[in-house]
Amino acid sequence: MVLRCIKCGRIYPEDEIRYRCDCGGLLEVVIDLDKVDTKIFDGKNITLWKYESWLPVKKRVSLNEGGTPLYRLENLEEELEVRELYAKNEGANPTGSFKDRGMTVGVSKALELGMDKVICASTGNTSASLAAYAAKAGIKAYVLVPSGKIALGKLAQAIIYGAQVVPVNGNFDDALRVVVEASRELGVYMLNSINPFRLEGQKTIAYEIYDQLQRVPDNVVVPVGNAGNISAIWKGFKELYEAGVINELPRMIGIQAEGASPLAKAWKEGREFKPEEKPETVATAIRIGNPANWPKAWNAVKESGGLFESVTDEEILEAQRILASKEGLFVEPASAASLAGLIKLLREGAIDRSESYVLITTGHGLKDPNIVVNNFKLPEPIEPTLEAFRRVME
Numbered sequence: 001m002v003l004r005c006i007k008c009g010r011i012y013p014e015d016e017i018r019y020r021c022d023c024g025g026l027l028e029v030v031i032d033l034d035k036v037d038t039k040i041f042d043g044k045n046i047t048l049w050k051y052e053s054w055l056p057v058k059k060r061v062s063l064n065e066g067g068t069p070l071y072r073l074e075n076l077e078e079e080l081e082v083r084e085l086y087a088k089n090e091g092a093n094p095t096g097s098f099k100d101r102g103m104t105v106g107v108s109k110a111l112e113l114g115m116d117k118v119i120c121a122s123t124g125n126t127s128a129s130l131a132a133y134a135a136k137a138g139i140k141a142y143v144l145v146p147s148g149k150i151a152l153g154k155l156a157q158a159i160i161y162g163a164q165v166v167p168v169n170g171n172f173d174d175a176l177r178v179v180v181e182a183s184r185e186l187g188v189y190m191l192n193s194i195n196p197f198r199l200e201g202q203k204t205i206a207y208e209i210y211d212q213l214q215r216v217p218d219n220v221v222v223p224v225g226n227a228g229n230i231s232a233i234w235k236g237f238k239e240l241y242e243a244g245v246i247n248e249l250p251r252m253i254g255i256q257a258e259g260a261s262p263l264a265k266a267w268k269e270g271r272e273f274k275p276e277e278k279p280e281t282v283a284t285a286i287r288i289g290n291p292a293n294w295p296k297a298w299n300a301v302k303e304s305g306g307l308f309e310s311v312t313d314e315e316i317l318e319a320q321r322i323l324a325s326k327e328g329l330f331v332e333p334a335s336a337a338s339l340a341g342l343i344k345l346l347r348e349g350a351i352d353r354s355e356s357y358v359l360i361t362t363g364h365g366l367k368d369p370n371i372v373v374n375n376f377k378l379p380e381p382i383e384p385t386l387e388a389f390r391r392v393m394e
């Protein structure tokens, strides 16, 4: 197992602390696919660490992550007239988002490398997750968050798990810049998603989808912020393919919020990727103008024959309401971007109704309760009598 630059191909040893190639390219972990256990995909006892032989760590800091439900969305299949629709509900992870998959592997790696301080920049969920796993590992966590732009539930989590929360005057991209410099200068281990070990944990979403469905879906629809997750899921499917476990691959469909959609814009306008200066969206988890993993995500979408699309905040909030009220699935706004994107693409005839789709619902709805409560006016209270309630029912 080694680290390889996706740009120039240069190889680095796995125990070297580095996040990028000397040429500036992103690194990926190359798994020795001769040594993995290909016989474990039996649909049973699914947890992230079931796939240990496919993961590049020996230590294990775990809170029992993964094994999240794959719901069939029957009501929406009927309403949207699509043949097969699922949601992989990542809100069911220990801290309520898929970030736990990355952190169980990333914090394990930090211990293996002998690091006792970890750091990340975060729109919220990364810091909640890092804080929890650092607590479990007994090491110090610093989390830099855009001041005033982090959802209430996520902030509460980072605080109570005992991380040092550092609000930054700026957006996510500004906070990440500081974190990158701190990891270079101050001896802290960086666990943002340019750390390739985090993506190794997140690739297990692909393993689980295959394990749960016992086949490969035609399409996987993923909300895209910093663009690590869509890259990780694609890597997972490709490894299954290269190891001979599966013989087809899904299309990867990446959905961004319109106010933070540098990848979708470049894709649709057929031009070079260009970062966006002032990202803005209600979906704070994907409020990112300069996705660090964009080259990996671009490859994932291109190689898989997929596409990028963007959706408005209104479409996101509407999709959030639909998932909850039609399927009993309460997700945070960023997660609902996946359904919003599917609805838009179906409406435009850009995708095929007779195919199967797995939506990645990335985080739990309780992360960001204000977004719901602030947009809903409760009626006046009634008198505590049957008569008063009877009038309500009528």
Ligand SMILES: *Cc1c(COP(=O)(O)O)cnc(C)c1O
Pocket: 097, 098, 099, 125, 126, 193, 223, 224, 225, 226, 227, 228, 229, 230, 285, 286, 332, 334, 335, 362, 363, 364
């Ligand atoms: C982090 C996050 C995303 C974006 O994932 P990227 O890997 O940054 O593209 C989407 N939704 C939620 C809930 C998240 O926490």
Ligand SMILES: [Zn+2]
Pocket: 005, 006, 007, 008, 009, 010, 021, 022, 023, 024, 025
């Ligand atoms: Zn390189």
